[in-house]
Amino acid sequence: MSTPSLAAQIEAIMYLKGRPIGLNELSDLARAEPQGVQQALLALSASYAQRDTALEIVEQNGRFGLQLRPALADLVQNMLPVNLSTATLRTLATIALKKRILQSDLVDLRGSGAYDHIKELLAQDFIERRRQSEGRSYWITLSEKFHRTFSVLPDLAQEPPAEAA
Numbered sequence: 001m002s003t004p005s006l007a008a009q010i011e012a013i014m015y016l017k018g019r020p021i022g023l024n025e026l027s028d029l030a031r032a033e034p035q036g037v038q039q040a041l042l043a044l045s046a047s048y049a050q051r052d053t054a055l056e057i058v059e060q061n062g063r064f065g066l067q068l069r070p071a072l073a074d075l076v077q078n079m080l081p082v083n084l085s086t087a088t089l090r091t092l093a094t095i096a097l098k099k100r101i102l103q104s105d106l107v108d109l110r111g112s113g114a115y116d117h118i119k120e121l122l123a124q125d126f127i128e129r130r131r132q133s134e135g136r137s138y139w140i141t142l143s144e145k146f147h148r149t150f151s152v153l154p155d156l157a158q159e160p161p162a163e164a165a
Contacts, residue, residue: 006036007041007043009030009032013029013030014065016094018086018087018091018110018113019065019111020063020065021063021064021111022063023038023062053069054069056068056069068086084121088117090110091117094106095142099141102132103118103139106140118140124145126149127141
């Protein structure tokens with residue numbers, strides 16, 4: 001399997017961060033020179049502009065982000081089964097992909113805004129949080145409400161098989 005292009009790596013970073021991110025931070029996370037990251041951002045922006053896609057790259061005050069095109073915001077908002085921001089939904093998606101994640105690792109992946117996302121997800125009962133037995137962080141897992149709301153079955157491979165009747 002070949003290594004993804006720098007543009008693909010930048011796209012992945014911006015998607016997972018879910019917030020505008022500066023050129024230097026992008027460079028550090030992609031382990032690339034700022035000039036190369038800037039060229040990759042230009043190529044990525046041009047690619048999005050040429051395609052009929054729901055996403056776009058935006059730059060504001062020297063920070064870059066991947067966002068839904070404004071023309072589609074109403075459509076998507078009406079389709080969401082819960083009232084969560086896009087960034088909070090991305091944090092929830094990250095938790096869902098990992099199934100169980102340390103809060104500190106989640107914050108590393110999603111940025112400091114994840115603390116607010118976690119509070120909101122706890123308040124709406126989509127996640128559960130338990131203190132780590134050794135260490136200072138918390139384990140975050142999906143709640144039963146998450147599985148009911150999003151019609152996602154928990155990973156049954158970890159449960160013992162049912163006995164035949």
